[in-house]
Amino acid sequence: xxxxxxxxxxxxxxxxxxxxxxxxxSSIIFVGYTIKYSEYNILLKEENILENNFYFxxxxxxxxxxxxxxxxxxxxxxxxxxxxxxxxxxxxEQKLKDLENQLIGYExxxxxxMTYFITPDNExxxxxxxxxxxxxxxxxxxxxxxxxxxxxxxxTHDFRFEYWQLPEETINLGTGDCExxxxxxxxxxxxxxxxSDDVKVAFGLTxxxxxxxxxxxxxxxxxxxxxxxxxxNSYVEKTRYYSLVNINYKGSFNDxxxxxxx
Amino acid sequence: MERRFLIIAFLMITIPFFSYMFHIENQKVSAQLDINTxxxxxxxxxxxxxxxxNSTLKDRxxxxxxxxxxxxxxxxxxxxxxxxxNDLTLQVFSYRxxxxxxxxxxxxxNDPNVQYTLTQIITPSMGDGEKVRxxxxxxxxxxxxxxxxxxxGRIDYWNYPKNxxxxxxxxxxxKIILLASMLRTAGFNESDVxxxxxxxxxxxxxxxxxxxELKFNGRTYLLLPRLNNNYDSFNKDEIYSxxxxxxxxxxxxxxxxxx
Numbered sequence: 001x002x003x004x005x006x007x008x009x010x011x012x013x014x015x016x017x018x019x020x021x022x023x024x025x026s027s028i029i030f031v032g033y034t035i036k037y038s039e040y041n042i043l044l045k046e047e048n049i050l051e052n053n054f055y056f057x058x059x060x061x062x063x064x065x066x067x068x069x070x071x072x073x074x075x076x077x078x079x080x081x082x083x084x085x086x087x088x089x090x091x092x093e094q095k096l097k098d099l100e101n102q103l104i105g106y107e108x109x110x111x112x113x114m115t116y117f118i119t120p121d122n123e124x125x126x127x128x129x130x131x132x133x134x135x136x137x138x139x140x141x142x143x144x145x146x147x148x149x150x151x152x153x154x155x156t157h158d159f160r161f162e163y164w165q166l167p168e169e170t171i172n173l174g175t176g177d178c179e180x181x182x183x184x185x186x187x188x189x190x191x192x193x194x195x196s197d198d199v200k201v202a203f204g205l206t207x208x209x210x211x212x213x214x215x216x217x218x219x220x221x222x223x224x225x226x227x228x229x230x231x232x233n234s235y236v237e238k239t240r241y242y243s244l245v246n247i248n249y250k251g252s253f254n255d256x257x258x259x260x261x262x
Numbered sequence: 263m264e265r266r267f268l269i270i271a272f273l274m275i276t277i278p279f280f281s282y283m284f285h286i287e288n289q290k291v292s293a294q295l296d297i298n299t300x301x302x303x304x305x306x307x308x309x310x311x312x313x314x315x316n317s318t319l320k321d322r323x324x325x326x327x328x329x330x331x332x333x334x335x336x337x338x339x340x341x342x343x344x345x346x347x348n349d350l351t352l353q354v355f356s357y358r359x360x361x362x363x364x365x366x367x368x369x370x371x372n373d374p375n376v377q378y379t380l381t382q383i384i385t386p387s388m389g390d391g392e393k394v395r396x397x398x399x400x401x402x403x404x405x406x407x408x409x410x411x412x413x414x415g416r417i418d419y420w421n422y423p424k425n426x427x428x429x430x431x432x433x434x435x436x437k438i439i440l441l442a443s444m445l446r447t448a449g450f451n452e453s454d455v456x457x458x459x460x461x462x463x464x465x466x467x468x469x470x471x472x473x474x475e476l477k478f479n480g481r482t483y484l485l486l487p488r489l490n491n492n493y494d495s496f497n498k499d500e501i502y503s504x505x506x507x508x509x510x511x512x513x514x515x516x517x518x519x520x521x
């Protein structure tokens with residue numbers, strides 16, 4: 001006959017042993033529990049620290065992002081300033097170039113360097129030259145002679161009896177006196193490609209007090225005179241012109257050279 | 263014996279109870295560990311983001327500083343260009359006034375040179391005739407006539423009395439400007455001293471000329487400060503009856519009447 005466990009009867013000693021074992025087990029479990037409890041509390045504290053850190057970093061990140069945004073806005077603003085100042089510099093450099101050119105022009109005027117007046121590269125002159133069909137000097141001469149009305153300087157220029165116009169001014173005004181017409185004609189010849197060796201404005205005295213200006217061109221193997229103030233001839237051989245008008249030659253110029261006989 | 267059973271009974275209750283509690287705490291620890299790990303990852307990520315942001319900010323600041331420095335450099339360059347432009351503008355202006363100013367600007371009644379010169383050649387006790395003679399003779403004789411052949415009239419037509427007196431040289435119209443300025447400074451009224459430009463025709467020949475028209479002592483004189491002329495050489499009525507005179511303009515320091 002087999003025995004069930006309940007059939008066993010423990011004696012006092014065995015019961016005491018059982019109690020001791022159970023107490024040890026119970027203590028171990030309790031210690032384990034308290035360790036876990038402490039561990040949990042430590043983890044809670046750690047969580048708290050981590051949350052604080054996370055919050056701090058989030059704040060820091062937001063601050064940094066704001067600062068980056070402000071800095072980027074500053075960069076944009078500086079870029080605009082940079083662009084503005086670069087534009088101003090470009091404008092100033094252009095203005096300086098213009099002023100320097102004007103000054104060079106005035107210095108030439110001061111030294112009576114008449115090359116100042118012959119401007120074959122001027123846009124207005126080039127445009128007019130391009131509109132002319134061919135390079136025939138007679139056609140160019142007839143254009144200046146017929147289209148530029150002869151008027152005295154004082155009617156146009158602040159009551160001055162003498163005022164030499166630049167070719168562009170003469171084209172714009174459509175008027176001018178002898179030297180204005182001659183300057184424009186010479187400039188057109190130069191724009192059309194005639195060599196500076198072959199064309200010039202010449203000037204001189206026709207009487208003690210009267211001056212005059214005309215254009216001389218080396219044409220068909222000889223020097224000829226184009227005088228746009230006169231519409232009777234297209235051109236005349238130079239020596240004949242000098243004897244006809246009784247010219248006392250005083251000088252000449254084009255865009256490259258000038259000569260004055262004092 | 264009963265006490266022992268009670269203890270056993272108590273331990274039999276406490277052991278599962280503590281086991282249960284241990285189990286619960288263990289689960290809590292495990293869950294908290296997961297939470298903390300996740301948080302730690304987030305913190306690490308945030309730290310990395312901050313590190314990157316710091317680096318970006320540093321780069322941006324360097325870029326900004328570079329731009330500011332470049333702008334400062336350009337500002338200095340622009341300032342230097344502006345100074346150069348101002349200088350050139352002044353230089354160009356010093357020429358342009360001669361090219362563009364109308365004749366009134368050149369008749370100067372406040373010029374110290376003119377005032378000083380007048381103290382040298384006239385005295386307050388002189389009559390008008392003596393004053394005019396002295397001024398006319400000074401302009402005619404003491405200012406050397408300089409007639410440049412290649413005058414183009416752009417910057418060398420009208421000139422200021424100051425320049426004429428300082429150089430003691432001048433073209434004919436410069437003498438006219440100086441004469442008008444000296445007469446006006448000497449006290450002659452603006453209605454009595456005028457520069458006149460005109461065309462003159464005599465026997466089919468036409469020429470242009472300018473002079474100072476002066477009214478005093480009930481007469482009107484045309485002053486042409488050329489060699490051999492005196493202040494009273496030309497009476498207006500006589501000249502205007504002898505020549506066909508077409509006046510082109512009149513001016514002094516106050517007025518300008520054109521065509």
